[in-house]
Amino acid sequence: QHAEDDGPQPEKHCGHGRGGMGEEVSRKEDKRFITGRGNYVDDIKKPGMLHCEIVRSPHAHARVKDIDGSRAEAMDDVVAVLTAEDLLEHDLATMPTLMDDTQDVLVNDKVKFQSQEVAAVIAKDRYAAKDGAERVEVDYEVLDPVVDAADALEEDAPLIRDELDDQEDNHIFDWETGDREATEAVFDDAAVTIEEDMEYQRLHPAPIETCGAVADWDPGMDKMTVHMTSQAPHAHRTLFSQVSGIPEHKVRIVSPDVGGGFGNKVPIYPGYVVAAAASYVLEEPVKWVEERSENIQTTGFARDYDMTGELAATEDGEITGVKVDVLANHGAYNAAAQPSKFPAGFFNIFTGSYDIEAAYGSLTAAFTNTAPGGVAYRCSFRVTEAVYLIERLVKVLADELDVDPAEIRRKNFIPSEAFPYESATGWNYDSGDYEKALDKALEMADYDHYREEQQRRIEEDADKLLGIGISSFTEVVGAGPGKQCDIAGIEMFDSADLRVNPTGNAVLRVGVQTQGQGHETTFAQIVAEELGMDVDSITVEHGDTDTEPYGLGTYGSRSTPVAGAAAAVAARKVRDKAKSIAANELEAAEEDIEWDRESGEFHVAGAPDRSITITEIAAGAYMNHPDSEEPGLEATNYYDPPEMTYPFGSYIVVVEVDRETGEVDFEKFVAVDDCGNRINPMIIEGQIHGGLAQGIGTAMMEEVTYDDNGNVTGGDFMNYLLPTANEIPNFETGHTVTPSPHHPIGAKGVGESPTVGSPPAIVNAVTDAMTHAGVSHVEMPMTPDVVWEHLDEVGLAQ
Numbered sequence: 001q002h003a004e005d006d007g008p009q010p011e012k013h014c015g016h017g018r019g020g021m022g023e024e025v026s027r028k029e030d031k032r033f034i035t036g037r038g039n040y041v042d043d044i045k046k047p048g049m050l051h052c053e054i055v056r057s058p059h060a061h062a063r064v065k066d067i068d069g070s071r072a073e074a075m076d077d078v079v080a081v082l083t084a085e086d087l088l089e090h091d092l093a094t095m096p097t098l099m100d101d102t103q104d105v106l107v108n109d110k111v112k113f114q115s116q117e118v119a120a121v122i123a124k125d126r127y128a129a130k131d132g133a134e135r136v137e138v139d140y141e142v143l144d145p146v147v148d149a150a151d152a153l154e155e156d157a158p159l160i161r162d163e164l165d166d167q168e169d170n171h172i173f174d175w176e177t178g179d180r181e182a183t184e185a186v187f188d189d190a191a192v193t194i195e196e197d198m199e200y201q202r203l204h205p206a207p208i209e210t211c212g213a214v215a216d217w218d219p220g221m222d223k224m225t226v227h228m229t230s231q232a233p234h235a236h237r238t239l240f241s242q243v244s245g246i247p248e249h250k251v252r253i254v255s256p257d258v259g260g261g262f263g264n265k266v267p268i269y270p271g272y273v274v275a276a277a278a279s280y281v282l283e284e285p286v287k288w289v290e291e292r293s294e295n296i297q298t299t300g301f302a303r304d305y306d307m308t309g310e311l312a313a314t315e316d317g318e319i320t321g322v323k324v325d326v327l328a329n330h331g332a333y334n335a336a337a338q339p340s341k342f343p344a345g346f347f348n349i350f351t352g353s354y355d356i357e358a359a360y361g362s363l364t365a366a367f368t369n370t371a372p373g374g375v376a377y378r379c380s381f382r383v384t385e386a387v388y389l390i391e392r393l394v395k396v397l398a399d400e401l402d403v404d405p406a407e408i409r410r411k412n413f414i415p416s417e418a419f420p421y422e423s424a425t426g427w428n429y430d431s432g433d434y435e436k437a438l439d440k441a442l443e444m445a446d447y448d449h450y451r452e453e454q455q456r457r458i459e460e461d462a463d464k465l466l467g468i469g470i471s472s473f474t475e476v477v478g479a480g481p482g483k484q485c486d487i488a489g490i491e492m493f494d495s496a497d498l499r500v501n502p503t504g505n506a507v508l509r510v511g512v513q514t515q516g517q518g519h520e521t522t523f524a525q526i527v528a529e530e531l532g533m534d535v536d537s538i539t540v541e542h543g544d545t546d547t548e549p550y551g552l553g554t555y556g557s558r559s560t561p562v563a564g565a566a567a568a569v570a571a572r573k574v575r576d577k578a579k580s581i582a583a584n585e586l587e588a589a590e591e592d593i594e595w596d597r598e599s600g601e602f603h604v605a606g607a608p609d610r611s612i613t614i615t616e617i618a619a620g621a622y623m624n625h626p627d628s629e630e631p632g633l634e635a636t637n638y639y640d641p642p643e644m645t646y647p648f649g650s651y652i653v654v655v656e657v658d659r660e661t662g663e664v665d666f667e668k669f670v671a672v673d674d675c676g677n678r679i680n681p682m683i684i685e686g687q688i689h690g691g692l693a694q695g696i697g698t699a700m701m702e703e704v705t706y707d708d709n710g711n712v713t714g715g716d717f718m719n720y721l722l723p724t725a726n727e728i729p730n731f732e733t734g735h736t737v738t739p740s741p742h743h744p745i746g747a748k749g750v751g752e753s754p755t756v757g758s759p760p761a762i763v764n765a766v767t768d769a770m771t772h773a774g775v776s777h778v779e780m781p782m783t784p785d786v787v788w789e790h791l792d793e794v795g796l797a798q
């Protein structure tokens, strides 16, 4: 699978000044971004391009009795009004979701959530399209909606999916994991058990750039080109081809610069299909770009898990069992974006960083009259929910036993010598050293000092209470292996194709798709490291299915674990061929050629001065190739990872809680991460900062809310609150390095660690400020009124 190599060693900043592994290379892509030369979907303009505006339902549950588009069609600049009837002619009225459900592209019979797509107006400019959409008259028969998952499972709840023959209620599926009997037995014998109910509220990834597409059907070439906001261009091409019937080689998906994805751009949305259908019918390019409220109200949401967790432990705090029960709100369609064999994503990693004998989890998923989705927003396929659950429970247990939450973690960590480790729910952790990361975080946070300060404030009845929260999380990222993980049947491998030019520079094409993560820099660094090239001489291309090798895309922090591995292996294949060319150029035997990582040069064994650079070798490959080799210097690798990678970290948050207002201030925010060998520490730091900000948003402010009539009451930035620079404290980051033993360069993913790891640390901190008065849990988002109510309840409010 991978070429043998010792690889760069932990903690040793290699790079050798050429911008290889471990160097803080400035982001290559930033030049175009900060000079206003980025190229996003809405920047694409084509001759004759039309604009699409979608007519959306004001009701959450309603039968569509009639659609009258005549007033819109009568407008000068309106070209067409499309409804489900028009799409039916082309067999495009419905589309499959990633979980094998069927979603209306335009509502055929019944609206199932507010703002669902009912009709589309195509016009010569965006204003006309919008005016036209307002003139489309839809006659609705309003039905009772149900937005809460528990209510949806009541016997008298309105049936949402009445178009499905086998669907008699709103129940979607039950799922379980672990060993129920063994877990019950452990709980029966336990000296101590604790239980806590907690909600992980509905969130939205809310990338700066909303979703959009420019579809362009070329009747001369019989080819459909779709520029779209996609985290997975190739998978989307296959799905597009399957849905439309256009052969795959006649479909080209281009994902230009993407202004943030955070999981939002993994699914396929009706707008993309409508734009493509409209272009096909009208034979002109058609652009569709969402507005903010459309994005929040209709595209893939995140979380919405109602969880009950229990721990069993011995008197001295050894955790022996964990039990969890979940009610999942999936919205109107089962459209979670995750590997198809994992209906609850990777939620079953809920044993976390701890060596727990027995674990059992059960989950029920329900349809509701809310937008579909469920997996998105920097979550590693629901590891966010799992980490939240276990890290909250550990804090509750520590309080029950009156032991320090750092000590109880230390006591239960999977010991560093136990790796590779198989968890009670079947995960194979590759490597870890949890105690080291925790110790480092404790030291950076000045933990003992704050514990004393906390006590002092309690004794002095101070106006502001102090709370200290810890989270020692474990992540699982880097799906495949292909046999376990697939999207719509396609195995989750990834790819890299490296071509070295005659003049010694190179183009690396990858199957993943950056949305801001810096792949154009970090992937070039991998090649620079492996070939002794300068990072500036390598261009990374992604996001065009006509030129890039097939890959499954960027999500689940899989780019480094999977495509990063592919890039390293492709570079090593080139290096192998380079040896043969070096031998030819240096007139030596190939077995005698050695590559020196430090200098980046190839030389004859025992004669370091008889050396040659990759640039000279590139010239040799095209101008004087050895008879034993084909001309040229390139290699491709399709990498199917043998395992996932398990990054981890320890976060410590110190908060001040105002007893008069319920406001929470961050005193200290320490994040120690371990993502194995690090490619670019500066980019990693940026990833951590961004994810911690989103973790603060999650814990403190963000929620998509609905009223009982199914109206989205949190569907715009007035009501869906994102943190700004004002709410973000100074982060102190640190790291440890525990390489992945199976990854060619020892790297693990990191893109989601901070959002996964930080919410429980923050909630643990706020709760901790009130633990002495008996508060065991505070629900997110912890707005001042929520916190104040808890203060009031236990007599701490002023």
Ligand code: MCN
Residues within 6 Å of the ligand: 207, 259, 260, 261, 262, 263, 377, 378, 379, 380, 515, 516, 517, 518, 519, 522, 523, 554, 555, 556, 557, 558, 559, 560, 561, 675, 676, 677, 678, 679, 680, 681, 683, 684, 687, 690, 747, 748, 749, 750, 751, 752
């Ligand atoms: N990296 C590194 N060394 C490592 C691990 C990672 O230098 N040991 C670098 C990578 O090379 C890459 C970045 O850190 O440039 C993130 O890498 P990785 O963890 O592999 O994650 P992905 O590139 O697959 O990104 C996906 C991840 C996910 S799933 C979400 S959601 C998210 C996130 O990244 N969305 C983002 N971070 C985001 N950052 C931005 N700016 N925009 C988004 O939409």
Ligand code: CUM
Residues within 6 Å of the ligand: 231, 261, 262, 263, 264, 266, 375, 376, 377, 378, 379, 380, 381, 382, 554, 555, 556, 557
């Ligand atoms: Cu779960 S959000 Mo990211 O995997 O694209």
